[in-house]
Amino acid sequence: NAGVTQTPKFRVLKTGQSMTLLCAQDMNHEYMYWYRQDPGMGLRLIHYSVGEGTTAKGEVPDGYNVSRLKKQNFLLGLESAAPSQTSVYFCASSRGTENTGELFFGEGSRLTVL
């Protein structure tokens, strides 16, 4: 009963390094999202996807790229990490607005950029 799985759960990077966060869901959901959570800021949408092969920008997309090559996976990439990208990243999925739109979240990935 996995639901939404994120890897890795923790990562420390140096400024300028690159990395990819992987999100996998086993619920056959069409929509997937990447959020970041920062103290006092709440959760903010980075990028989202409404289906395999599609991606779109959210509220804070700068410095991030995403890909949705397979329906069950949504990758978030940082090409050149900056200290401002230190955050907890959450992936979520939903069936889409034709249903209830209810979102299901992963456990989070804590990223520190030194």
Place this chain on the structure above:
Amino acid sequence: KQEVTQIPAALSVPEGENLVLNCSFTDSAIYNLQWFRQDPGKGLTSLLLIQSSQREQTSGRLNASLDKSSGRSTLYIAASQPGDSATYLCAVIRTGTASKLTFGTGTRLQVTL
């Protein structure tokens, strides 16, 4: 731009007390509203989802209400328990926005023995 506010930011109550958490939003054109629970260092767990055509939803000791016209939702927790201690977040989905949620910053609840 949709703004979601949750007041208070933190709340401490003794075990057994009934309590209400508040959520307000500025744009009434919402598709649905969702309440989540987040434990420290963990992800978000969906508690209740209210669709725009509904007035309330109940699950066990939890009851969530929605008043779109006034831009408000409340989460009522009956007979609180120490295990209810967590941060509670509300989020709204605006109509026609591909399920993109706008979150409040949450209410941190502490239920004491």
